[in-house]
Amino acid sequence: MPDPEHQRRMAEFEKRLEAAKAAQAPKPRGDEHYSQAQLAWRMVIELVAGLAIGFGIGYGLDTLFGTMPILLVTFTLLGFAAGIKTMLRSAKEIEQAKLAAREGGDEADERD
Structure with missing residues (x-):
């Protein structure tokens, strides 16, 4: 026959154990928000x-062809143009x- 004091202590221990597990549980990931610096670095890269x-x-x-500065300059300029195009995209x-986030926020305000 179990001791009532032992059962009470075990119940308290289980409560503390569950609270500790809940505190250590990973937080659910929300939407990823990038700072302006991260976006600027992305464009620079x-x-x-x-x-x-x-x-x-x-x-x-x-x-390969022995035409030293001609293709080097040409492809460097083409690479620059491609980098600018990628940055604009x-x-x-x-x-x-x-804009999509702003419109989604406006719709949520209208529903309330």
């Missing part, structure tokens, strides 16, 4: 990557996401 890829292709082709994507 896209531009630099375009430049680097264009430079690499131009340098490689120039050493990212900016448009961010703007559309903000």
Whole structure:
């Protein structure tokens, strides 16, 4: 026959154990919000990557064909243009996401 004092202590221990488990449980992930600095770094990296890829292709082709500055300059400029185009696409994507979030917030206000 179990002791009532022992049962009470076990119940208290289980309550404390559940509270500790709940405190250690991971929080549910919400929507990811990027800071302005993260978005700016993303755009800078896209531009630099375009430049680097264009430079690499131009340098490689120039050493292969022996036409040193011509293809290097051409592909570096093409890489720059590609980087700018990618940056503009990212900016448009961010703007559309903000507009969608704003419209979703307006609809929620109208329902209340």
